[in-house]
Amino acid sequence: MPPVAIRPLHFRLGAIALVMVGGIAGSAAREGLVLAVPAVAETPVAIAMVNISGAFMLGVLYATLSHRSRPGAFALTLNLLLGTGFCGGFTTYSALAAGTLALMRGDAIGLATLFALGSVLIGGLATWAGIVVGIRLSARGERPRRIGEVP
Numbered sequence: 001m002p003p004v005a006i007r008p009l010h011f012r013l014g015a016i017a018l019v020m021v022g023g024i025a026g027s028a029a030r031e032g033l034v035l036a037v038p039a040v041a042e043t044p045v046a047i048a049m050v051n052i053s054g055a056f057m058l059g060v061l062y063a064t065l066s067h068r069s070r071p072g073a074f075a076l077t078l079n080l081l082l083g084t085g086f087c088g089g090f091t092t093y094s095a096l097a098a099g100t101l102a103l104m105r106g107d108a109i110g111l112a113t114l115f116a117l118g119s120v121l122i123g124g125l126a127t128w129a130g131i132v133v134g135i136r137l138s139a140r141g142e143r144p145r146r147i148g149e150v151p
Contacts, residue, residue: 015080022085026054030090042106044099047092048119054091055123058083059130060137067138 009015030050037046061083065075096119103112 018077018080019085022081023089026086026089030092041111042103042108043111043115044095047095047099048115051091051096051119052123052126054087056126056130058087059127060134061087063131063134064138067135
């Protein structure tokens with residue numbers, strides 16, 4: 001009997017639906033913040049807030065799910081729904097690029113550079129902070145693991 005072929009995750013309707021639902025919610029949340037938070041001196045503050053908070057959320061989610069004692073289907077579901085879906089729809093590189101370009105067209109080259117580099121650097125720090133928080137959250141109630149120890 002030939003082996004049963006397992007469909008890759010990106011071809012499974014359930015996985016696609018999880019990403020789609022999460023992406024719709026994330027995009028709606030981003031748009032709500034963009035409409036609620038006005039630009040300051042032509043700087044799209046809401047986009048920076050969205051990208052930095054989304055980076056933090058991804059860090060927390062990644063660390064929490066990857067440090068679980070028994071990762072499985074539930075962790076995969078959360079990763080697809082919240083990580084790929086919600087955070088993917090919530091954060092936006094294209095709006096960061098468009099905001100930077102708009103500042104450059106307005107002859108605010110220094111502000112555009114600060115906005116772009118600051119968003120990326122602070123986003124990286126937010127991801128790191130999220131990972132630290134996620135590791136601490138997942139370690140509650142568990143014996144601390146040693147470096148290299150397999151769960």
